[in-house]
Amino acid sequence: MKPRLVVIGNGMAPGRALETLFEAAPDAYEVIIFNAEPRVNYNRIMLSPVLSGEQSFDDIIIHGDGWYEEHNITLHRGARVTQIDREAKTVTSAAGITESYDKLIIATGSNPFIIPCPGHKLHGVLAYRDLDDVEKMIEFSNKENSSAVVIGGGLLGLEAAAGLKMQGMDVTVLHLMPTLMERQLDPSAGYLLEKELSSRGIKIMTKANTKEIVGTDCVEAVLLEDGTRLKADMVVMAVGIRPSVELAKEAGLDTGRGIQVSSNMQTSDPDIYSVGECVEFEGNVYGLVAPLYEQARVLGMHLAGEADHAFAHSETSTKLKVTGVDLFSAGDFAEGENREEIVFRDAARGIYKRLVLEEDRLIGAVLYGETADGAWFFQKIKEGAPIASEDRENLIFGQSFSGAAPLDPTAAVAALPDDAEICGCNGVSKGKIVSAIEKEGLKDLAGVRSCTKASASCGTCTGLVESLLAYTLGDEFGGTKVTVCGCTDLGPGDVRRLIVAKELKSIPAIMQELGWKTSGGCAKCRPALNYYLIATWPGEYVDDQQSRFINERVHANIQKDGTYSVVPRAWGGLTTSKELRAIADVVDKFEIPTVKYTGGQRIDLLGVKKDDLPAVWKDLNNAGMVSGHAYAKGLRTVKTCVGTDWCRFGTQDSTGLGVKLEKLMWGSWSPAKVKLAVSGCPRNCAESTCKDIGVVCVDSGYELHFGGAAGMHIQGTQILCKVETEEEAIEYCAALLQAYREQGWYLERIYKWADRVGYDTIRSMIADDEEGRKAFYQRFLHSQQFAQDDPWAQRASQGVDAHEFAPLTLEPAE
Amino acid sequence: MPHDTAVIDWIDLCAIEDIPLQGSRRAIIRGREIGLFRTMASEVYAIDNACPHKKGPLTEGIVHDCSVTCPLHNWVFDLKSGEATGPDEGRVQTHAVEIRDGRVFIQIEG
Ligand SMILES: Cc1cc2nc3c(=O)[nH]c(=O)nc-3n(C[C@H](O)[C@H](O)[C@H](O)COP(=O)(O)OP(=O)(O)OC[C@H]3O[C@@H](n4cnc5c(N)ncnc54)[C@H](O)[C@@H]3O)c2cc1C
Numbered sequence: 001m002k003p004r005l006v007v008i009g010n011g012m013a014p015g016r017a018l019e020t021l022f023e024a025a026p027d028a029y030e031v032i033i034f035n036a037e038p039r040v041n042y043n044r045i046m047l048s049p050v051l052s053g054e055q056s057f058d059d060i061i062i063h064g065d066g067w068y069e070e071h072n073i074t075l076h077r078g079a080r081v082t083q084i085d086r087e088a089k090t091v092t093s094a095a096g097i098t099e100s101y102d103k104l105i106i107a108t109g110s111n112p113f114i115i116p117c118p119g120h121k122l123h124g125v126l127a128y129r130d131l132d133d134v135e136k137m138i139e140f141s142n143k144e145n146s147s148a149v150v151i152g153g154g155l156l157g158l159e160a161a162a163g164l165k166m167q168g169m170d171v172t173v174l175h176l177m178p179t180l181m182e183r184q185l186d187p188s189a190g191y192l193l194e195k196e197l198s199s200r201g202i203k204i205m206t207k208a209n210t211k212e213i214v215g216t217d218c219v220e221a222v223l224l225e226d227g228t229r230l231k232a233d234m235v236v237m238a239v240g241i242r243p244s245v246e247l248a249k250e251a252g253l254d255t256g257r258g259i260q261v262s263s264n265m266q267t268s269d270p271d272i273y274s275v276g277e278c279v280e281f282e283g284n285v286y287g288l289v290a291p292l293y294e295q296a297r298v299l300g301m302h303l304a305g306e307a308d309h310a311f312a313h314s315e316t317s318t319k320l321k322v323t324g325v326d327l328f329s330a331g332d333f334a335e336g337e338n339r340e341e342i343v344f345r346d347a348a349r350g351i352y353k354r355l356v357l358e359e360d361r362l363i364g365a366v367l368y369g370e371t372a373d374g375a376w377f378f379q380k381i382k383e384g385a386p387i388a389s390e391d392r393e394n395l396i397f398g399q400s401f402s403g404a405a406p407l408d409p410t411a412a413v414a415a416l417p418d419d420a421e422i423c424g425c426n427g428v429s430k431g432k433i434v435s436a437i438e439k440e441g442l443k444d445l446a447g448v449r450s451c452t453k454a455s456a457s458c459g460t461c462t463g464l465v466e467s468l469l470a471y472t473l474g475d476e477f478g479g480t481k482v483t484v485c486g487c488t489d490l491g492p493g494d495v496r497r498l499i500v501a502k503e504l505k506s507i508p509a510i511m512q513e514l515g516w517k518t519s520g521g522c523a524k525c526r527p528a529l530n531y532y533l534i535a536t537w538p539g540e541y542v543d544d545q546q547s548r549f550i551n552e553r554v555h556a557n558i559q560k561d562g563t564y565s566v567v568p569r570a571w572g573g574l575t576t577s578k579e580l581r582a583i584a585d586v587v588d589k590f591e592i593p594t595v596k597y598t599g600g601q602r603i604d605l606l607g608v609k610k611d612d613l614p615a616v617w618k619d620l621n622n623a624g625m626v627s628g629h630a631y632a633k634g635l636r637t638v639k640t641c642v643g644t645d646w647c648r649f650g651t652q653d654s655t656g657l658g659v660k661l662e663k664l665m666w667g668s669w670s671p672a673k674v675k676l677a678v679s680g681c682p683r684n685c686a687e688s689t690c691k692d693i694g695v696v697c698v699d700s701g702y703e704l705h706f707g708g709a710a711g712m713h714i715q716g717t718q719i720l721c722k723v724e725t726e727e728e729a730i731e732y733c734a735a736l737l738q739a740y741r742e743q744g745w746y747l748e749r750i751y752k753w754a755d756r757v758g759y760d761t762i763r764s765m766i767a768d769d770e771e772g773r774k775a776f777y778q779r780f781l782h783s784q785q786f787a788q789d790d791p792w793a794q795r796a797s798q799g800v801d802a803h804e805f806a807p808l809t810l811e812p813a814e
Numbered sequence: 815m816p817h818d819t820a821v822i823d824w825i826d827l828c829a830i831e832d833i834p835l836q837g838s839r840r841a842i843i844r845g846r847e848i849g850l851f852r853t854m855a856s857e858v859y860a861i862d863n864a865c866p867h868k869k870g871p872l873t874e875g876i877v878h879d880c881s882v883t884c885p886l887h888n889w890v891f892d893l894k895s896g897e898a899t900g901p902d903e904g905r906v907q908t909h910a911v912e913i914r915d916g917r918v919f920i921q922i923e924g
């Protein structure tokens with residue numbers, strides 16, 4: 001019989017401990033887990049994206065049902081352990097399940113602290129700890145015009161506030177201290193954070209002392225010491241956590257603030273271990289996963305019989321996971337004697353960095369607005385190595401300027417086991433990547449991509465792959481310069497600039513003049529160059545069909561079975577009975593299997609045979625419809641709501657404006673797809689705030705937005721500016737689109753372009769510089785003269801590219 | 815001939831201009847779908863028009879050098895040998911092609 005290992009709690013720490021154990025000694029124990037939550041192990045850290053709607057619960061599961069099966073683990077779900085009997089070596093749950101153990105792990109995590117002010121038991125007062133809390137919050141946010149008060153302006157409180165705001169609630173954060181996150185941030189960074197969150201519509205009240213939560217059964221309002229009364233349907237308390245020690249204490253184990261453990265995670269009873277937030281080690285308790293994972297590793301190895309691992313206290317670092325806010329802090333940054341600081345501010349770009357040194361050692365860092373060097377500074381803090389005086393000058397500019405070898409990310413990937421999955425899309429492991437780098441002599445990201453496919457799909461693992469390159473190649477790894485593709489060492493910015501400067505007007509000319517390494521380019525650079533030429537020389541450059549991806553070549557979307565889908569344009573989402581009838585006829589005539597509405601208010605006809613495309617287009621053209629460019633790296637749709645025509649809230653003619661914008665912009669090619677939306681009022685039914693360009697009509701005019709995304713990456717727009725008239729709205733939007741067309745890199749969406757050149761730069765280019773804006777607008781109009789030909793008509797009636805559609809057919813002559 | 819079957823005839827298919835430079839053309843020859851590809855250097859190659867990965871129609875891909883990139887998931891095939899290049903493993907059947915007086919002749923095997 002195998003020894004029985006019982007675990008109380010199914011959180012992140014024991015999950016990791018078991019992983020380590022199974023790897024080192026797969027069959028050593030029979031494992032039984034009790035979990036008060038009725039679910040499998042999930043990534044608690046990612047609750048905030050679930051709350052904001054950016055991810056789903058399924059996305060954050062760490063161990064799915066299969067994992068428990070594979071390792072023969074008994075998981076008692078929804079079973080809270082209420083008693084440990086150390087004599088009998090058993091544990092018992094509230095519902096009476098008893099299991100005996102040889103070894104026991106207590107991993108009960110911590111309990112959120114609830115301020116015992118009057119009203120704290122009312123319905124609607126929530127903690128922020130687990131999925132149940134998140135689900136309750138989402139339920140409240142679904143009510144019309146609901147408002148929330150978040151008590152606590154720390155990490156959790158702010159993540160909750162940002163999430164609730166994204167769910168459309170009216171949110172106020174109450175914070176007792178004068179600045180936010182005062183334990184992690186200094187006042188300057190706290191101020192920038194407050195400014196950023198306020199600009200997103202989250203009300204922040206500092207030095208706010210809660211007196212009472214008011215209500216009969218449900219929360220109605222929050223009353224502050226100073227008499228302020230805030231309406232609220234829900235109150236989230238995020239004021240701190242306490243290690244959950246009651247169970248251990250009742251069992252007679254040594255506890256202080258947490259359950260006391262030795263460096264191999266044993267409690268005062270050698271058969272009982274503890275890991276996670278419930279633990280106290282040398283007087284420290286922990287609330288972030290990094291040190292807990294280290295505890296877990298030590299425990300897993302210890303249980304596997306490898307005793308020479310010991311847990312040691314180390315520094316932790318903090319990041320706020322609010323989309324679009326970059327913030328990092330680590331170590332100690334209080335002022336003090338013998339301490340010196342280095343500060344860097346760039347007000348225009350909202351960047352603030354502060355490093356604290358004590359006797360030539362880095363002991364603390366706060367970064368706001370630009371955090372890429374966080375891990376590097378953190379490593380320096382942990383190492384505690386002296387900083388040479390000649391390096392000090394450039395220290396604040398981070399790793400790239402200090403010329404040091406990249407330390408932390410490399411160390412992190414070095415620690416991963418060989419079978420760690422690096423690329424989820426393609427299931428490529430670390431071992432596979434490293435051996436490919438070694439065996440194939442790969443030198444860069446492109447090499448790894450083409451040889452193993454790692455990072456070639458959704459790209460979120462690119463950073464890890466680069467770290468692996470750095471780790472495997474050491475100094476040989478030249479870092480990553482973005483190049484157009486493997487055919488050139490030039491980046492897209494260089495290429496765009498040189499096309500203008502050297503007046504290059506064809507793909508072969510570019511390849512010749514700029515020293516392309518291949519004779520005819522590849523499937524990556526040719527479409528990019530073709531776009532750059534179209535955008536740079538409108539009316540002059542002749543489009544190269546063979547350098548276009550199939551969708552654009554045949555003006556329809558290729559589907560997985562080789563058939564196509566066809567989307568006729570519906571201006572501003574409008575259609576007519578005549579158009580609908582024509583669409584219905586086409587569907588019948590060509591036996592089109594599926595008809596579907598797209599997210600952009602258009603009708604999609606799916607499953608059209610390639611040979612039928614010209615005939616389908618002809619029929620649609622005859623009814624007055626043109627290509628919806630649903631396949632294009634170009635303007636796709638302008639989504640609208642009904643506006644003043646029908647809606648009782650509409651402030652302007654949003655449908656009309658949408659139609660005007662679409663009629664102005666259709667046919668224009670751009671670096672990546674472009675979608676617009678116009679909403680008639682801030683209720684925003686057309687979802688303008690997640691589009692590339694969005695317009696929100698308000699009583700006094702038009703609020704212009706840009707830089708939203710709702711694909712693989714989700715983010716809300718930022719405001720460009722407000723204008724008064726429809727003419728201005730149109731001019732500004734077109735000028736913005738033109739700026740993007742001229743500056744964007746191929747496949748770079750507007751938000752990525754804005755991230756690269758800076759949102760403020762774009763604002764000053766379009767909103768502040770009237771002359772510049774008008775010039776962009778004129779160039780757009782000029783270019784559109786050559787762009788607005790319906791590609792369907794050209795192919796259906798004028799025989800353009802007929803060879804594409806009709807196959808050569810030879811039948812046997814029998 | 816490598817086979818002991820009857821000698822297979824050359825079929826006169828089309829003029830070379832019928833295939834765009836750096837482009838392709840689908841041909842249905844006795845019920846079989848073949849892709850014809852014309853490179854920058856005006857060489858013509860013929861391979862079966864189905865990617866061994868998930869049957870992607872290779873004629874819809876972008877032609878570059880002497881290869882084509884499948885439009886569905888970007889596998890790259892060498893037009894001469896029909897072999898997948900890079901990380902992927904797979905092969906498409908190739909067919910012999912000759913250009914005589916500006917016309918494309920093809921010999922279908924297998
Ligand atoms: C919203 C949120 C965001 C966070 N963001 C970050 C972050 O960005 N970075 C970071 O490092 N950390 C973050 N944390 C903290 C991190 O999640 C915790 O440090 C970590 O999850 C603790 O792991 P654990 O295993 O000790 O406890 P937990 O993961 O909390 O698991 C404890 C489990 O034990 C169960 N349990 C408790 N008592 C019993 C009992 N008697 N019987 C049975 N089961 C019991 C609980 O139901 C729970 O499932 C965040 C936490 C939250 C809540």
Ligand code: SF4
Pocket residue numbers: 425457458712
């Ligand atoms: S859609 Fe993106 S994330 Fe999903 S499998 Fe394909 S590449 Fe990966």
Ligand code: FES
Pocket residue numbers: 865866867868869870884885886887888889
């Ligand atoms: S079908 Fe060709 S790459 Fe997938």
